Amino acid sequence: MSDPDDSEVYWWRPLEGESEQDTRTKILFSAYKEIHVNGFQAASLNNILAHTGVTKGALYHHFPNKTELGYAVIEEVIADRIFRSFIEPLNKAEDPVQGLISLIEEAGNAFSLRDIQLGCPLGSLAQEMAPIDEGFRLRLNAIYELWHEAIVKGIEKARQSGRLIDEVQSGQVAVMVVAAMEGCISTGMISQDLNRLQYCGEAIIQYLNLIQKKQAKGK
Amino acid sequence: MSDPDDSEVYWWRPLEGESEQDTRTKILFSAYKEIHVNGFQAASLNNILAHTGVTKGALYHHFPNKTELGYAVIEEVIADRIFRSFIEPLNKAEDPVQGLISLIEEAGNAFSLRDIQLGCPLGSLAQEMAPIDEGFRLRLNAIYELWHEAIVKGIEKARQSGRLIDEVQSGQVAVMVVAAMEGCISTGMISQDLNRLQYCGEAIIQYLNLIQKKQAKGK
């Protein structure tokens, strides 16, 4: 049931273990895409249904209303994707700062033109819904909080092993990195220019290098 | 015709020379606020009208359709505000980097709780509309472009007077600053925490200090 160009969109790539077998999951993923493209408020249930072949009865059997469907998309689709793509790799990284740099480089290369048209599903939804629905805000904020903490932990680790300059605070770096990365994707989206996205990514990497102590490096 | 709490919102403060005398301007400002709160797609013309006392006939006399009203809001309200608040002060600043720092500090202090609930009108609209309407994207991108260029010019000026470290590129710093500032407001909005907004602002300032050459300073 997935469009032919699904794999072209970084954010829509099927992840390991994800197979749209049951009706509920079908709805969830179709809603995820529709919301990513149109935003939550403009997302049409009939559209979501039309893309899956599922009927309205089935939808309202699994979800009490549109809002709860939105919540489920955040909790069961978006959270998982952010975790697997941005948080887990960071927790597992030997050198967290280097891990962060690799993450940014990989994302910069993985994004297609369609990706920068659409922007980050987490960021877009947050921008739209945080001001008008507390349920959305809380759920989205929880994801950001997780991401933030992973970066704090990583930076703190680097700091304690003496690789960072003294004037730097882990929390501040983490906030900065999250903000810059979100802003970086926005910048790419609005300019619709992949080069600018990558250029901005390089600027973040440069920042990450600035806060590291200078040492004899090959480069 | 303005709400009592209008002056509480940084983005809704009446600017010098702005007086809502004629019908067209009334509609424009009401639409600006409605769009800022609900987004463009969810903005209701009837709501916009109800807040002004203007009728639908008047609206469609001045604007051919909702989309063109949205374009007018960008070109005549948002662009002007961004220019006056973020671009002009930068162009006029003696020391542009210091000017940038002041700007960030002032914004951090000026934002109310309501402001960080709503987020940046430019950023929110860009997130929502850039992917789905090229007319919006182009107009919003033009504003970002202006802002970006102002920062490039400022950084370049500082660089040429030898105040910046050598490894830094003006364009890269500008991209980074724009991204970080947008992301900073997003972060504040999602966490709904003024402290975090300011904390993030300080991180940007720290970055700006990192790219400046160290010199004997009073501080």
Added chain:
DNA sequence: GTTGACATACCTACCGGTCGGTATTATAAA
């Protein structure tokens, strides 16, 4: 024969947009 998993038909509220009409002002000929 009850329950879960749907399918179908339908409801109402509200959306952007239209359209015939009117009040006010500007222009200008008589």
Added chain:
DNA sequence: TTTATAATACCGACCGGTAGGTATGTCAAC
């Protein structure tokens, strides 16, 4: 100075369409 004309600014009832949501029915599995 009056009066005919015309453009501007505005009014508000109304329209088709779509939105989210519901009521009722079907049917296989246990």
